[in-house]
Amino acid sequence: MATELQNVDLKTDEMIINMGPQHPATHGVLRLILTLDGEMVRHVEPILGHLHRAQEWQGQNRTWFQYQALIDRVDYLSGMFTSWAMARSCEQLDGITVPRRAEYLRVLVSEMNRITSHLLWLGTYLIDLGAMFGFPFYPFREREKLLDLLEEIAGQRMMFNYIRIGGVQRDPKADWFQRVKKFTDEFPQRIDEYEAIVTENPIFLKRTKGVGILKQSVAKDYGVTGPCIRCSGIPLDLRRTKPYSVFPELKFDVITYDKEGDTWDRYMARILEMRQSNEIIKQCLDMMPEGEIMAKKQMAGMRIKAGEGFAAVESPRGILGCYVTSTGGEKPFRFRWRNPSFCNLSVLSELLVDSPIADIMAIFGSIDVILPDVDR
Amino acid sequence: MTHDAKPPAQPEAPLEPGQYGQFLKEHGIATTRLADSCGIETIAIQAEHLPSALKLLRNSQEVKLDLLITVSGVDNNETFDSVYHLWSYSHNNELVLKVMIKKTDVPEGKLPMVPSISNFWSAANWHERETYDLVGIRYSGHPYLRRILNPWDWEGHPLRRDYKQPVDGLNDKNPHSFR
Numbered sequence: 379m380a381t382e383l384q385n386v387d388l389k390t391d392e393m394i395i396n397m398g399p400q401h402p403a404t405h406g407v408l409r410l411i412l413t414l415d416g417e418m419v420r421h422v423e424p425i426l427g428h429l430h431r432a433q434e435w436q437g438q439n440r441t442w443f444q445y446q447a448l449i450d451r452v453d454y455l456s457g458m459f460t461s462w463a464m465a466r467s468c469e470q471l472d473g474i475t476v477p478r479r480a481e482y483l484r485v486l487v488s489e490m491n492r493i494t495s496h497l498l499w500l501g502t503y504l505i506d507l508g509a510m511f512g513f514p515f516y517p518f519r520e521r522e523k524l525l526d527l528l529e530e531i532a533g534q535r536m537m538f539n540y541i542r543i544g545g546v547q548r549d550p551k552a553d554w555f556q557r558v559k560k561f562t563d564e565f566p567q568r569i570d571e572y573e574a575i576v577t578e579n580p581i582f583l584k585r586t587k588g589v590g591i592l593k594q595s596v597a598k599d600y601g602v603t604g605p606c607i608r609c610s611g612i613p614l615d616l617r618r619t620k621p622y623s624v625f626p627e628l629k630f631d632v633i634t635y636d637k638e639g640d641t642w643d644r645y646m647a648r649i650l651e652m653r654q655s656n657e658i659i660k661q662c663l664d665m666m667p668e669g670e671i672m673a674k675k676q677m678a679g680m681r682i683k684a685g686e687g688f689a690a691v692e693s694p695r696g697i698l699g700c701y702v703t704s705t706g707g708e709k710p711f712r713f714r715w716r717n718p719s720f721c722n723l724s725v726l727s728e729l730l731v732d733s734p735i736a737d738i739m740a741i742f743g744s745i746d747v748i749l750p751d752v753d754r
Numbered sequence: 755m756t757h758d759a760k761p762p763a764q765p766e767a768p769l770e771p772g773q774y775g776q777f778l779k780e781h782g783i784a785t786t787r788l789a790d791s792c793g794i795e796t797i798a799i800q801a802e803h804l805p806s807a808l809k810l811l812r813n814s815q816e817v818k819l820d821l822l823i824t825v826s827g828v829d830n831n832e833t834f835d836s837v838y839h840l841w842s843y844s845h846n847n848e849l850v851l852k853v854m855i856k857k858t859d860v861p862e863g864k865l866p867m868v869p870s871i872s873n874f875w876s877a878a879n880w881h882e883r884e885t886y887d888l889v890g891i892r893y894s895g896h897p898y899l900r901r902i903l904n905p906w907d908w909e910g911h912p913l914r915r916d917y918k919q920p921v922d923g924l925n926d927k928n929p930h931s932f933r
Binding site: 432685690699724 | 789791792794820821822823824826828829837839843844846850875876877879880888901902903904905912913
């Protein structure tokens with residue numbers, strides 16, 4: 379008897395799957411509830427709050443001096459930027475002018491911090507995509523050199539507590555600058571090494587080209603900032619749009635890499651930003667003035683004048699802002715953080731729809747989200 | 755908790771409307787100008803005018819305030835404020851909008867209500883959820899107003915001035931508490 383192929387009408391249903399807080403690729407504790415139709419994602423609901431440490435509550439119940447040390451932990455990969463946002467907003471209220479040497483040191487260490495953040499992003503992104511061959515050892519080799527330099531100047535490898543209200547904490551010795559110069563001379567070759575492995579790699583191209591295209595209108599609606607929006611065609615870089623510190627004196631361009639607005643563009647934008655930060659560091663080393671480094675005495679009972687204000691910096695993830703209200707007392711009245719990861723993560727529910735499960739990590743990794751930044 | 759902390763004082767005499775206050779007045783929305791927050795125009799608006807004002811500010815060509823930086827909630831001692839920081843992607847404009855709801859206007863046991871803007875501005879979605887979670891301002895018309903940072907069944911709103919922590923680890927003198 380001939381077998382007859384029957385057209386069986388398979389009834390399919392949507393499946394709800396939990397991509398739980400414990401996941402090696404979510405860079406922290408992010409829970410995603412995915413509604414899947416086969417392989418395709420139909421709806422995603424991110425659930426936050428697993429790493430909520432009440433930083434804004436701490437901002438109301440710790441003194442100004444104590445709080446400065448706590449906020450580095452909000453975004454641990456770019457601790458300098460969070461301290462800088464707090465310092466800028468408090469200096470605005472108090473009317474402090476930061477000395478020029480302190481401003482140059484701030485730009486120098488924060489651009490080093492930007493490079494360390496992007497290096498870690500690059501290493502972990504490749505692991506998320508499945509490149510288990512030990513690629514992160516390449517970027518982490520440079521990251522270790524930078525962290526050693528930052529440890530000499532700030533005392534810590536990650537939670538620097540270096541940029542304070544009124545200036546910076548410590549003045550480095552003369553030979554520190556020479557070692558930073560030596561690093562900047564070697565670094566472009568190293569980026570060429572990473573690019574040789576990754577940029578034209580056919581597997582990487584297949585996973586990231588055309589994936590996660592972020593349209594301009596969607597990005598504007600969700601308040602996306604940082605490399606993600608610069609890859610969608612809007613050149614918003616706070617260092618050039620609303621320049622602060624000594625950025626008007628430095629020569630650099632806004633990196634927009636908006637061929638298509640997909641994941642590969644976001645990867646290239648961060649590579650180019652690393653090269654650009656290297657150039658900015660070289661300029662800072664050449665133009666470093668002499669002088670003082672602190673304009674406000676750092677003591678336990680220090681106070682900031684009454685008022686309210688908002689100040690932001692361009693962190694590796696986007697616009698990191700701080701809305702501070704002060705009553706002139708020994709504790710702040712309200713500290714509200716505007717974290718770029720929180721705002722960029724909300725666009726995930728638009729980006730992931732109608733893409734296969736395998737693209738979730740490619741898209742999510744390219745937005746470069748740090749969970750403590752989201753949850754505070 | 756700092757119960758004696760007072761918010762910064764507002765000026766006594768009403769100020770002249772600034773650029774954005776003037777713009778909104780031309781379109782029929784009355785606003786009050788508050789003290790500038792470090793040089794940026796700050797205006798207070800009534801809750802019912804908020805969605806139309808924001809639509810105007812976002813869509814007009816000369817005042818293109820289309821980057822919603824943040825929606826914050828502040829518990830000043832007499833009012834609950836919902837504060838909107840607006841920037842622009844293309845121009846160099848900045849504005850701070852506040853909706854101030856007096857605590858005496860809020861019925862006992864209920865939360866202050868502010869119309870939600872997340873139906874036309876998706877950036878506000880999570881910010882409004884966070885303000886509801888931490889300060890307790892209810893946004894009417896929000897599609898999914900649920901706690902976002904604290905667990906869903908948490909009681910109380912932590913950033914209010916009268917919030918009592920469930921466990922006060924700092925001042926706990928009981929030697930048998932679990933550490």
